[in-house]
Amino acid sequence: MKKAEKCISCGKGLLERGSTTFKCPNCEEIIGRCNNCREQSVKYICIKCGLIGP
């Protein structure tokens, strides 16, 4: 799977430890989340299907 380059919530580059990339459960869109957004449970919205997480 191709790795996302930027965090979907804040736009930060995904270089640091703790960041992750996964496919949206509803569509095939690739979602990236940075360490900071994951730690603070910042919401993410899929730009293709509008799925809200976590």
Place this chain on the structure above:
Amino acid sequence: MTKEEKITEIDEITTNNKETNMLISEEIYMTSGAHIGTRQKTADIKEFIYKVRNDGLYIIDVKKTDEKIKTAAKFISKYNPEDILAVSIRQYGQKPVKKMGELTGIRILDGRFRPGSLTNPNAKGFFEPSLLVVTDPLADQQALHEAENIGIPVIGLCDTNNETKYLDVVIPTNNKGRRALALIYWLLTREILKQQGKIKKYDDFKPTVEEFEAEI
């Protein structure tokens, strides 16, 4: 109640739920206690709370639980079952996780999580999964921490006292109850098999919730 009667009962419930679009009826969620939270509430889980009971217990919105189970099942079905790891330190979660592993082929780790299982290549039983499922983010924090280090997505069953740190899909539910955990894993297993195409209808899924329940 015999096994056949139970299957018929579940089938009837499933048929009734076609109108509401829920996996099973709200009553089943209620009777298993999947909606009952704790007396504590975290800001992360606030959006999944329906109300506070007079005795101070927070009640989880089962419609949101249902939605999230569907999302989690879709998410899990995108991965190869052998690349997924489900962990449960909680005793009541161990049997449901084991049963889910048996039926779906997902790898499981019940009981003590040996530190380094996901990060140390020299450790006994080292395994690098692509997705992690935790029963309780608080109890399974070692697994969660190691998943954070290797940068894999995590699905977590969260009660009202849990934080959703490092979780990418949250299933709000009672993660302490024996019957609640059995029901949630039963639903998750059924939905995963449906998404993977291993069963065509819900009726084809024969195991009962009781088979997922841990012994007292």
